[in-house]
Amino acid sequence: MPFLEIESLQKSFGAQTVVHHFEMTIDQGEFITFLGPSGCGKTTILRMIAGFEIPSAGIIRIDGKDVTRFRPNQRNVGMVFQSYALFPNLTVAGNIGFALKVAKRSTAEIKSRVEEMLHLIKLPHLADRYPRQLSGGQQQRVALARALAGRPKVLLLDEPLSALDAKIRVSLRSEIRALQRQLGITSIFVTHDQEEALSISDRIVVLSEGRTAQIGTPFEIYNFPNNRFVASFIGTLSLLPALVVDARNGRLSVDGQDVVTNRPLNGAAVGDAVTVALRPEAITLQPQSENRNNLDAVVEEVGFLGSVIRIRARLNDAVLSLDMFNNPNQPPPELGARVALSFSQDDLLVLDAAVAAA
Amino acid sequence: MKSSRLGAWVALAIGAIYFLVPLIGTFEFSLRMRRDQYSFDAYAIVFADPRFQATLGYSVMMAILTIIVGIALVVPTAYWIELRMPKARPLVEFITLLPLVIPAIVIVFGYLHLYNSSSFLPFTANERSTDVLLVCSYVTLSLPYMYRSVDTGLRAVDVRTLTEAAESLGAGWTTILFKVIFPNVRSGILSGAFLTFAVVVGEFTMASLLDRPAFGPYLQLVGANRAYEPSALAIIAFIVTWASMGLIQIFARAPKGATAAADRTT
Numbered sequence: 358m359p360f361l362e363i364e365s366l367q368k369s370f371g372a373q374t375v376v377h378h379f380e381m382t383i384d385q386g387e388f389i390t391f392l393g394p395s396g397c398g399k400t401t402i403l404r405m406i407a408g409f410e411i412p413s414a415g416i417i418r419i420d421g422k423d424v425t426r427f428r429p430n431q432r433n434v435g436m437v438f439q440s441y442a443l444f445p446n447l448t449v450a451g452n453i454g455f456a457l458k459v460a461k462r463s464t465a466e467i468k469s470r471v472e473e474m475l476h477l478i479k480l481p482h483l484a485d486r487y488p489r490q491l492s493g494g495q496q497q498r499v500a501l502a503r504a505l506a507g508r509p510k511v512l513l514l515d516e517p518l519s520a521l522d523a524k525i526r527v528s529l530r531s532e533i534r535a536l537q538r539q540l541g542i543t544s545i546f547v548t549h550d551q552e553e554a555l556s557i558s559d560r561i562v563v564l565s566e567g568r569t570a571q572i573g574t575p576f577e578i579y580n581f582p583n584n585r586f587v588a589s590f591i592g593t594l595s596l597l598p599a600l601v602v603d604a605r606n607g608r609l610s611v612d613g614q615d616v617v618t619n620r621p622l623n624g625a626a627v628g629d630a631v632t633v634a635l636r637p638e639a640i641t642l643q644p645q646s647e648n649r650n651n652l653d654a655v656v657e658e659v660g661f662l663g664s665v666i667r668i669r670a671r672l673n674d675a676v677l678s679l680d681m682f683n684n685p686n687q688p689p690p691e692l693g694a695r696v697a698l699s700f701s702q703d704d705l706l707v708l709d710a711a712v713a714a715a
Numbered sequence: 716m717k718s719s720r721l722g723a724w725v726a727l728a729i730g731a732i733y734f735l736v737p738l739i740g741t742f743e744f745s746l747r748m749r750r751d752q753y754s755f756d757a758y759a760i761v762f763a764d765p766r767f768q769a770t771l772g773y774s775v776m777m778a779i780l781t782i783i784v785g786i787a788l789v790v791p792t793a794y795w796i797e798l799r800m801p802k803a804r805p806l807v808e809f810i811t812l813l814p815l816v817i818p819a820i821v822i823v824f825g826y827l828h829l830y831n832s833s834s835f836l837p838f839t840a841n842e843r844s845t846d847v848l849l850v851c852s853y854v855t856l857s858l859p860y861m862y863r864s865v866d867t868g869l870r871a872v873d874v875r876t877l878t879e880a881a882e883s884l885g886a887g888w889t890t891i892l893f894k895v896i897f898p899n900v901r902s903g904i905l906s907g908a909f910l911t912f913a914v915v916v917g918e919f920t921m922a923s924l925l926d927r928p929a930f931g932p933y934l935q936l937v938g939a940n941r942a943y944e945p946s947a948l949a950i951i952a953f954i955v956t957w958a959s960m961g962l963i964q965i966f967a968r969a970p971k972g973a974t975a976a977a978d979r980t981t
């Protein structure tokens with residue numbers, strides 16, 4: 358049975374509708390990520406679940422109970438903010454114990470719960486510090502403990518790592534994920550960083566302009582994007598114009614060269630113009646083998662990124678990116694060299710014609 | 716570089732002379748009550764005067780009431796505007812500045828006109844209700860100082876996000892106001908309170924026209940009838956004011972953690 362149900366949620370500010378018909382069910386203990394570009398409505402949906410915004414239409418149910426009209430303080434939903442939002446006048450312990458104090462729990466209970474939370478976030482020695490005496494990463498961990506101390510039903514995190522520097526961001530996100538697994542708490546994490554989303558989520562919701570573009574596991578979202586928006590937003594993707602030659606066998610013409618795809622054509626018929634897409638890691642420069650596609654191209658740019666070398670290769674009227682692993686025994690091709698790009702028939706995505714046109 | 720620094724020192728010196736010479740003169744004069752010899756006789760007389768104690772006591776009482784009413788009025792208002800009606804801020808700022816623009820005497824004539832003993836709200840009918848009216852007028856008078864200090868304090872913290880954080884942790888409005896907002900704008904509230912204190916203790920027009928035994932009218936009375944005591948009173952009033960200012964500095968500068976630590980022990 359789903360734990361958090363959202364039914365045709367909608368939100369308008371004045372005449373502008375920023376969330377259109379958002380639908381989703383989330384199981385207990387799931388870790389969901391909302392991913393999308395700035396302004397796509399991630400925060401707005403999260404704030405409706407938290408109760409800070411009232412939906413223009415739709416229903417939100419938590420654990421079977423309709424909470425759509427509940428005030429934020431009646432929902433028992435924990436929230437972690439990008440700016441930490443710790444109470445500056447309270448110590449770390451005071452902050453973590455806030456929810457329990459508001460709920461009028463006994464001093465002994467508050468004390469033991471605060472200690473437990475401090476251990477979970479691995480800061481047991483900082484109980485008496487004030488927020489301004491902590492680093493950003495420590496403050497955010499305290500904020501996490503504060504949100505979790507009252508045993509909320511759902512944990513919401515709005516870009517909790519954006520204010521931190523890259524290294525801490527990576528270590529803290531796996532800490533958050535580990536803690537979430539340990540407590541089994543249903544969580545929604547907002548980010549516009551696709552790597553973050555791919556690395557920690559059970560499922561990702563990709564949003565675009567207030568609409569759901571796709572919901573799926575990181576594996577599904579990355580490998581089987583439903584549409585052009587998702588395909589181009591997640592990871593790097595080269596888009597190429599193509600013509601359908603033989604719809605039944607998936608034969609296409611790209612740049613005048615024949616290729617075959619094993620992916621669905623989404624209803625395109627012979628003679629239709631479609632957009633096909635390729636991930637850079639799907640292409641190799643190794644000589645062709647059985648059942649692979651080959652495209653002749655010219656090397657236009659070689660970018661040395663360390664472990665990976667990213668090459669841009671030009672066809673007549675399109676450009677492709679491809680990645681090869683760095684190998685000291687095999688120098689990358691020269692600029693201007695003619696190369697044969699080889700890729701599997703399974704890796705050639707055909708994007709939904711309707712969405713691709715958008 | 717050098718000449719500009721010299722200019723700064725000259726400006727400072729001129730300011731200091733402008734400010735200090737009358738003060739020193741007044742102080743020196745207040746010490747000359749006894750012939751041919753400096754003494755604190757004038758101060759002794761002032762302190763011994765029962766009216767001095769009574770009027771100062773009355774004014775301090777009025778100031779404290781004004782501060783309490785002012786805080787209760789201004790903090791929730793400023794908080795609400797910051798949180799829910801940021802667009803209304805310019806209007807509210809304008810309104811709170813009006814008492815600086817409209818002379819006190821105009822305000823008090825308005826009061827007398829509205830609330831005289833034959834009106835439907837006869838505030839001036841007896842002394843207690845006149846005191847109420849006086850406190851209200853002092854709240855108005857101190858509004859510019861109180862509102863500004865509190866508003867500055869509120870803007871220094873992210874009121875909106877802190878409110879949301881507290882709400883999501885289960886807190887209701889009173890808890891948010893007393894446990895989150897008040898403690899975090901404490902220094903703003905305190906500086907507003909001290910400014911209010913300084914304004915109210917020496918206030919003359921309102922108290923005089925409402926005929927209440929306040930310190931301001933007493934100062935004026937003594938000033939009109941005595942020679943040395945007014946100087947002594949001026950110095951005393953000056954010290955009271957500066958003590959208030961000094962307290963603002965101390966509380967405004969105290970690190971947040973330190974004031975919060977003091978909070979917890981109380």
Ligand SMILES: Nc1ncnc2c1ncn2[C@@H]1O[C@H](COP(=O)(O)OP(=O)(O)OP(=O)(O)O)[C@@H](O)[C@H]1O
Nearest residue numbers: 370375393394395396397398399400401402548549
């Ligand atoms: N209170 C509001 N009044 C009017 N418009 C708003 C309000 N809050 C959000 N919006 C609009 O709603 C849209 C979605 O905003 P939202 O904050 O949800 O985006 P987001 O996906 O969280 O973006 P970001 O990644 O930049 O945080 C934006 O166009 C924004 O301008």
Ligand SMILES: [Mg+2]
Nearest residue numbers: 399400401515
């Ligand atoms: Mg946002």
